[in-house]
Amino acid sequence: MKMKMKQMAAALLALLVSINLYGEGQKDTIGSADSSADTQAKYVFLFIGDGMSLTQINAAEAYLKAGKSGEIGVEKLAFTQFPAQGLTTTYDAGSFITDSASAGTAIASGNKTLSGVINMDVTKTQKFTTIAELAKDAGMKVGILSSVNLDHATPASFYAKEETRNNYYNIGVQMANSDFDYYAGGLIRTTKTPDGQTPVLDIMKNNGWSIATTRDELNSLKPSSNQVYAYYNTSLTTNSLDYALDMEADDITLAEYTKKGIELLDNENGFFMMVEGGKIDWACHANDAAASISNTIAFDKAIQEAMAFYNQHPEETLIIVTGDHETGGLSLGFAGTGYDSAFTEISKQKMSYEAFDKYVAGPFKSENPEGTLAQLMPAIEENFGLTDFSDYESGLLNKAFNAMMNGAGQDEESYILYGGYNPLSVTLTHILNNRAGLAWTSYSHTGVPVATFAMGVGSDMYNGYYDNTDIFKKTSALMAVAP
Amino acid sequence: MKMKMKQMAAALLALLVSINLYGEGQKDTIGSADSSADTQAKYVFLFIGDGMSLTQINAAEAYLKAGKSGEIGVEKLAFTQFPAQGLTTTYDAGSFITDSASAGTAIASGNKTLSGVINMDVTKTQKFTTIAELAKDAGMKVGILSSVNLDHATPASFYAKEETRNNYYNIGVQMANSDFDYYAGGLIRTTKTPDGQTPVLDIMKNNGWSIATTRDELNSLKPSSNQVYAYYNTSLTTNSLDYALDMEADDITLAEYTKKGIELLDNENGFFMMVEGGKIDWACHANDAAASISNTIAFDKAIQEAMAFYNQHPEETLIIVTGDHETGGLSLGFAGTGYDSAFTEISKQKMSYEAFDKYVAGPFKSENPEGTLAQLMPAIEENFGLTDFSDYESGLLNKAFNAMMNGAGQDEESYILYGGYNPLSVTLTHILNNRAGLAWTSYSHTGVPVATFAMGVGSDMYNGYYDNTDIFKKTSALMAVAP
Numbered sequence: 001m002k003m004k005m006k007q008m009a010a011a012l013l014a015l016l017v018s019i020n021l022y023g024e025g026q027k028d029t030i031g032s033a034d035s036s037a038d039t040q041a042k043y044v045f046l047f048i049g050d051g052m053s054l055t056q057i058n059a060a061e062a063y064l065k066a067g068k069s070g071e072i073g074v075e076k077l078a079f080t081q082f083p084a085q086g087l088t089t090t091y092d093a094g095s096f097i098t099d100s101a102s103a104g105t106a107i108a109s110g111n112k113t114l115s116g117v118i119n120m121d122v123t124k125t126q127k128f129t130t131i132a133e134l135a136k137d138a139g140m141k142v143g144i145l146s147s148v149n150l151d152h153a154t155p156a157s158f159y160a161k162e163e164t165r166n167n168y169y170n171i172g173v174q175m176a177n178s179d180f181d182y183y184a185g186g187l188i189r190t191t192k193t194p195d196g197q198t199p200v201l202d203i204m205k206n207n208g209w210s211i212a213t214t215r216d217e218l219n220s221l222k223p224s225s226n227q228v229y230a231y232y233n234t235s236l237t238t239n240s241l242d243y244a245l246d247m248e249a250d251d252i253t254l255a256e257y258t259k260k261g262i263e264l265l266d267n268e269n270g271f272f273m274m275v276e277g278g279k280i281d282w283a284c285h286a287n288d289a290a291a292s293i294s295n296t297i298a299f300d301k302a303i304q305e306a307m308a309f310y311n312q313h314p315e316e317t318l319i320i321v322t323g324d325h326e327t328g329g330l331s332l333g334f335a336g337t338g339y340d341s342a343f344t345e346i347s348k349q350k351m352s353y354e355a356f357d358k359y360v361a362g363p364f365k366s367e368n369p370e371g372t373l374a375q376l377m378p379a380i381e382e383n384f385g386l387t388d389f390s391d392y393e394s395g396l397l398n399k400a401f402n403a404m405m406n407g408a409g410q411d412e413e414s415y416i417l418y419g420g421y422n423p424l425s426v427t428l429t430h431i432l433n434n435r436a437g438l439a440w441t442s443y444s445h446t447g448v449p450v451a452t453f454a455m456g457v458g459s460d461m462y463n464g465y466y467d468n469t470d471i472f473k474k475t476s477a478l479m480a481v482a483p
Numbered sequence: 484m485k486m487k488m489k490q491m492a493a494a495l496l497a498l499l500v501s502i503n504l505y506g507e508g509q510k511d512t513i514g515s516a517d518s519s520a521d522t523q524a525k526y527v528f529l530f531i532g533d534g535m536s537l538t539q540i541n542a543a544e545a546y547l548k549a550g551k552s553g554e555i556g557v558e559k560l561a562f563t564q565f566p567a568q569g570l571t572t573t574y575d576a577g578s579f580i581t582d583s584a585s586a587g588t589a590i591a592s593g594n595k596t597l598s599g600v601i602n603m604d605v606t607k608t609q610k611f612t613t614i615a616e617l618a619k620d621a622g623m624k625v626g627i628l629s630s631v632n633l634d635h636a637t638p639a640s641f642y643a644k645e646e647t648r649n650n651y652y653n654i655g656v657q658m659a660n661s662d663f664d665y666y667a668g669g670l671i672r673t674t675k676t677p678d679g680q681t682p683v684l685d686i687m688k689n690n691g692w693s694i695a696t697t698r699d700e701l702n703s704l705k706p707s708s709n710q711v712y713a714y715y716n717t718s719l720t721t722n723s724l725d726y727a728l729d730m731e732a733d734d735i736t737l738a739e740y741t742k743k744g745i746e747l748l749d750n751e752n753g754f755f756m757m758v759e760g761g762k763i764d765w766a767c768h769a770n771d772a773a774a775s776i777s778n779t780i781a782f783d784k785a786i787q788e789a790m791a792f793y794n795q796h797p798e799e800t801l802i803i804v805t806g807d808h809e810t811g812g813l814s815l816g817f818a819g820t821g822y823d824s825a826f827t828e829i830s831k832q833k834m835s836y837e838a839f840d841k842y843v844a845g846p847f848k849s850e851n852p853e854g855t856l857a858q859l860m861p862a863i864e865e866n867f868g869l870t871d872f873s874d875y876e877s878g879l880l881n882k883a884f885n886a887m888m889n890g891a892g893q894d895e896e897s898y899i900l901y902g903g904y905n906p907l908s909v910t911l912t913h914i915l916n917n918r919a920g921l922a923w924t925s926y927s928h929t930g931v932p933v934a935t936f937a938m939g940v941g942s943d944m945y946n947g948y949y950d951n952t953d954i955f956k957k958t959s960a961l962m963a964v965a966p
Contacts, residue, residue, distance in 0.1 A: 054537060054570065058932055062579055072579050074572055076948075085948050087537065087568060087934060089557055096545055096555050096824040097816055097920070115822065329814030329922055333580055333929025335899045339598065341579040341930060392895035412875035416818045437580070437930070439812060441922035446816025447824060449541055451570060453948075463946045465559075465568050465936075 041318035041457040041478040042270035044135070045306040046471075047079070048107065049299055050100060050154055051281030051292075051327030053450040059289060059332060059343075059438060060296040066343035077300040078307060079321040082455040084462045088471065089449050090325045093122050096447040100281070101165040103324035103468060104157025108132065108274075110472030118153065118171070119161040131472055132158040134481035135272035136179055141265040143182035145302075147254045147295070148278030149189040149239040150229070151175060151200075154324060158274050169193060172200030176207060181271075182264050184230040184257035186240040186278070204229055215252055223264050230257060236355055243279055243291045243352040244298040255301040262309050270316070272479070275302055283352070284327035286421050287440040289433040290349035292330070310456055318457045318478055322471060323450035329441030334434045336392075341437035348385025349432055353425040356383055360404075360424065373401040376424075384428050393431050400427035419443030524801035524940040524961040525753035527618070528789040529954075530562070531590065532782055533583060533637055534764030534775075534810030536933040542772060542815060542826075542921060543779040549826035560783040561790060562804040565938040567945045571954065572932050573808045576605050579930040583764070584648040586807035586951060587640025591615065591757075593955030601636065601654070602644040614955055615641040617964040618755035619662055624748040626665035628785075630737045630778070631761030632672040632722040633712070634658060634683075637807060641757050652676060655683035659690060664754075665747050667713040667740035669723040669761070687712055698735055706747050713740060719838055726762055726774045726835040727781040738784040745792050753799070755962070758785055766835070767810035769904050770923040772916040773832035775813070793939055801940045801961055805954060806933035812924030817917045819875075824920035831868025832915055836908040839866055843887075843907065856884040859907075867911050876914050883910035902926030 049056065061074035068075060092102035092112055099115035106112055109119055109128035119128040132142045146155040151172045153165040160174040172190035175183065190200045204211060204227075212218045212230040221228055232252050234242040242251060258275055265271035277299030283291035303321060310317040332341065351359070359379065360371075368375045381387045389397060403423035408414045418426050420443065433439065452471065454462035458478040462471075476482040532539065544557035551558060575585035575595055582598035589595055592602055592611035602611040615625045629638040634655045636648040643657040655673035658666065673683045687694060687710075695701045695713040704711055715735050717725040725734060741758055748754035760782030766774035786804060793800040815824065834842070842862065843854075851858045864870045872880060886906035891897045901909050903926065916922065935954065937945035941961040945954075959965040 055931055058572075058930070062574075062930065066579075072577065073574050080948050083947070085568075085570060085946065087570075089541075091545075091556050094555070095822055096549075096826070097822045099822065326814075326816075329816045329924075331809075331812030331814060331924040331929050332931050333809075333812045333925040333927060335902055335925045335927070336895060338925070338927045339578055339580045339582065343579070390895055392899070395896075412819060412873055413878075416875075419818055439924035440818075441812075441814040441924060442816040442818045442821070444816060444818070444821045446814050447541070447545065447920070448538055448815050460946075463568065463943075464566070465563050 039458060039478075040480050041475075042316040043309065043313055043318070044270070044272045044475065044479055045317075045319045046107075046272070046274045046475065047277070047299070047303050047306070047319070047321040048154055048274065049277040049280050049296065049321070049323045051284045051325065051445065052277065052296060052299070052323035053326030053448050055326065055330040055332060056280060056284065056292055056296055056323070057451060059330060060293045062332065062341070063293050063343045063346055064297070067347055070344070077297070079300055079303045079453050082319070082321070082453040082459065084454040084459040086452040086462045087449045087465045088322060088452045089467045091447060097445050098325050099445065100153035100324055101157065104154045106468040107322070107324065107471050108157040110469045110476070112469060116164050116166070117162075118156050118165055120163060124163045127161040129483060130158050131476050131479070131481070132180065132272055132274065134476060134483065135479060138479070138481045139269040141182070141267055141269070141271040142180040143184070143261040143265050143271065143273040144180060145183070145254065145257050145261060145274065146185040146276035146278045147241040148276070148282070149186040150183050150231070151188040151190055152186070152278060154276045154278060155183075155185075155274070169197065169200065173203060176200050176203035176209070180227065182228045182230075182261050184228070184261060185254065185276075187231040187233070187238060189239045215250070218252065218260055221260065221264060223266065225264065228264060230260070236358065240279060240282075243283065243354065244294040245291050245349070245352045246355045253301070254298060255305050258302040258305040262305060277302070281327045284330060285419075285443055286353050286429070287328055287419070287426055287433065287443065288353045288429045289330070289436065289438045290346045290429070291352040293346060307455075314456065316457065318454065318459065318475070320452065320454045320462060320471065320475060322452040322468075324468070325445045326448040326450060327445050328443065329446045329448075331439050331441070332437065334437055334439035336434055337437045343436050345385065345432060345436040346438075349429075350383045353421070353429055356425050356428070357422045360422075373398065376401075380428060384432050386428060386432060389431075396427050396431065400424045522941060522961070523963050524958075525799040526792065526796055526801070527753070527755045527958065527962055528800075528802040529590075529755070529757045529958065530760070530782070530786050530789070530802070530804040531637055531757065532760040532763050532779065532804070532806045534767045534808060534928065535760065535779060535782070535806035536809030536931050538809065538813040538815060539763060539767065539775055539779055539806070540934060542813060543776045545815065545824070546776050546826045546829055547780070550830055553827075560780070562783055562786045562936050565802070565804070565936040565942065567937040567942040569935040569945045570932045570948045571805060571935045572950045574930060580928050581808050582928065583636035583807055584640065587637045589951040590805070590807065590954050591640040593952045593959070595952060599647050599649070600645075601639050601648055603646060607646045610644040612966060613641050614959050614962070614964070615663065615755055615757065617959060617966065618962060621962070621964045622752040624665070624750055624752070624754040625663040626667070626744040626748050626754065626756040627663060628666070628737065628740050628744060628757065629668040629759035629761045630724040631759070631765070632669040633666050633714070634671040634673055635669070635761060637759045637761060638666075638668075638757070652680065652683065656686060659683050659686035659692070663710065665711045665713075665744050667711070667744060668737065670714045670716070670721060672722045698733070701735065701743055704743065704747060706750065708747065711747060713743070719841065723762060723765075726766065726837065727777040728774050728832070728835045729838045736784070737781060738788050741785040741788040745788060760785070764810045767813060768902075768926055769836050769912070770811055770902070770909055770916065770926065771836045771912045772813070772919065772921045773829045773912070774835040776829060790938075797939065799940060801937065801942065801958070803935065803937045803945060803954065803958060805935040805951075807951070808928045809931040809933060810928050811926065812929045812931075814922050814924070815920065817920055817922040819917055820920045826919050828868065828915060828919040829921075832912075833866045836904070836912055839908050839911070840905045843905075856881065859884075863911060867915050869911060869915060872914075879910050879914065883907045
């Protein structure tokens with residue numbers, strides 16, 4: 001009953017918002033929105049699950065339900081219980097299947113552009129202003145967080161303008177010269193500094209940024225600190241947080257960075273915080289459902305930090321959760337398993353494809369210089385729970401092992417089978433996922449719309465079926481920073 | 484601006500509805516709902532796209548946009564422009580992946596049951612009352628329409644109670660003995676009458692039903708007619724309307740049956756009409772995107788007939804559009820085409836897989852008793868637009884042709900390749916769909932949630948993320964017929 005009353009209150013609030021913002025004389029109303037009005041979102045969280053559409057969410061929910069109770073159904077994530085839910089199209093100006101740069105631009109600035117382009121128009125001459133910049137100009141503090149490198153396309157879309165997302169150095173310089181308050185997550189990929197130029201981290205230091213690379217350094221930061229860039233070196237990877245599946249107990253999580261961000265950004269003028277679950281996308285590119293599911297759950301934990309803040313400021317907080325596109329063409333059904341699902345199979349996978357690749361190339365190869373598939377079988381069973389292969393599965397596995405040892409062909413079939421990934425590990429995740437009743441159609445993004453969820457001030461505006469550019473429009477209107 | 488005002492009005496109405504129906508003392512309030520209240524849905528349309536989830540919808544919209552303008556994006560169907568949109572889980576009591584019987588039961592009666600069971604509980608002892616029966620009991624007229632046989636699981640879920648959907652004769656008898664007013668679409672599949680029993684169509688005749696098998700007979704029906712069962716014999720199939728792709732100009736469409744149904748059912752006590760787009764599912768089982776897309780568009784045309792009625796009775800009409808589950812694991816992205824899409828390729832397909840199968844088994848075989856793939860190539864090019872096969876595609880095609888001529892194996896790989904369908908035609912649709920950037924993961928249903936859309940009285944209640952059983956709960960509450 002309490003929830004029903006809350007939903008009613010939210011509906012009433014949304015009604016007031018829509019009357020206020022979308023009545024006659026819409027533009028004037030938005031332009032003159034009183035910053036002290038009840039309907040304005042003062043604390044705004046925008047969570048973007050990279051590559052996260054409905055199927056990534058639903059796979060996590062089905063897995064949680066099966067794992068916890070053995071029952072059939074879904075154990076809802078925190079964010080899918082938000083009162084508002086919409087569907088969002090993601091195509092860009094040049095391709096039905098977007099990339100993360102054009103998708104990030106659409107969400108951050110409300111404009112469609114070409115794949116690969118960050119906050120510039122299709123002619124690559126006009127630059128767009130982002131919602132984070134508008135927030136900053138309005139006196140709010142701004143935080144940009146991601147589980148991947150902070151100069152990656154999605155986070156970059158909130159502070160940079162570049163003809164191509166591959167201009168990492170230029171993007172890094174724009175980050176170092178931005179007036180935002182908090183960046184956290186993966187180390188920038190900007191390792192190659194052009195001749196005669198200053199490394200990006202040096203520019204940051206010269207500009208007085210606090211660089212926090214340990215938990216102690218993170219914990220020592222205070223709201224009065226200078227601009228902050230927080231990252232740490234993980235055990236496995238350089239430019240991103242490890243997959244949740246590979247994290248060790250003392251690793252800093254996206255949730256921890258989010259919690260610290262709230263502490264640092266909280267101020268009387270409000271804040272805008274974008275948090276990207278970036279490795280959901282990377283897991284789905286590699287067709288690794290276990291990594292996608294565990295990172296979706298980790299992403300939900302970061303969202304729960306925002307929900308804890310919402311509970312303290314329910315009248316002034318808005319939380320939006322969306323994806324920038326779907327990745328991998330994930331579905332919850334496979335030809336070989338028909339109407340059956342066995343989601344608990346996924347829990348047998350103990351490490352990501354990435355960690356397994358490193359194990360095979362490292363320790364395994366050292367111990368077995370002439371390594372055979374038979375020698376690798378114990379590790380396959382231990383880390384993927386795979387044994388008792390059918391003839392069909394054995395055929396796939398042998399072919400993949402040979403391709404790993406002797407090189408996969410460059411032909412169409414090899415690409416469809418392995419997508420440029422390590423043939424063995426991608427075949428292992430395919431076999432495991434298929435046994436669970438999950439399957440993939442691509443190693444790229446797809447054009448499937450994403451699901452968007454919202455709670456808080458004006459959240460009902462996020463109901464419906466709309467475009468990713470509308471996320472900018474709705475959110476900037478609710479923040480009263482629309483251009 | 485007008486639309487915004489309408490949405491506001493709808494939001495206010497939904498608020499009133501939710502206060503009225505979901506306030507304290509929920510059960511009592513629902514039970515005593517005043518039938519003359521503004522918030523009651525007097526004319527209710529429930530459209531169920533069998534096998535239609537977000538990807539089936541989005542594929543149709545992307546195809547329409549690409550075909551009409553060559554532009555990138557979506558041309559929205561009529562029903563996806565409805566003001567309310569939700570996501571709906573579909574799992575049943577025994578399987579994460581539902582079948583149409585348990586899904587139909589959930590939507591029709593609000594109860595989860597096992598796959599294959601129609602309106603009985605998991606012990607197969609308790610029978611459930613359906614929303615159509617509740618509507619009839621409340622004095623409303625009732626119509627049940629489907630593009631497939633009217634004793635198929637989905638339509639049967641609104642009038643029958645059986646341990647298994649395969650009890651076609653029993654289901655047919657329940658249809659013939661029901662007090663509903665209008666059945667239309669596909670001929671019942673009840674061809675085998677048990678010894679000593681009366682054929683279902685004879686029971687109908689004995690009960691005084693009007694059986695309309697031609698357009699003239701359909702047109703001659705009047706609101707004062709007896710109970711009506713309308714179907715016709717199509718050129719290709721016996722127990723369903725032909726695929727939209729195969730229909731001839733004078734075929735009776737689901738939209739025409741819907742329009743006639745509105746005329747026959749319209750009365751001062753209101754009506755409940757369930758209309759199933761049943762062949763979307765059949766097309767997706769066969770992995771035929773062109774057939775799925777064209778039938779989704781045909782389904783939308785039937786919905787537009789309801790919208791025309793809504794425009795005459797906006798204060799008393801409710802239209803809900805949902806799917807019962809996803810079929811085929813359709814995605815809008817394929818490994819082999821990466822980030823590219825070419826939806827106009829789909830328009831090159833001139834007939835369904837079913838019509839092509841019949842052509843190959845019939846006219847082609849007669850003319851080419853020793854038929855070779857080379858002899859079939861002109862027909863393949865003419866009907867699927869396929870030519871210039873890559874080495875990979877040629878390999879698939881030759882293998883499929885051999886499997887068609889010599890029988891596909893019963894092994895795992897053969898099932899994954901062909902799913903029990905004609906190996907050649909399913910390979911042709913796979914190749915064509917993949918070239919367009921569409922791909923499938925299964926020949927069965929999948930567990931992916933479906934999208935639900937609503938317009939009219941209380942439509943905002945269909946926003947959010949809820950279960951298929953909630954569709955019964957919401958709709959019966961809005962109709963004031965909840966048990």
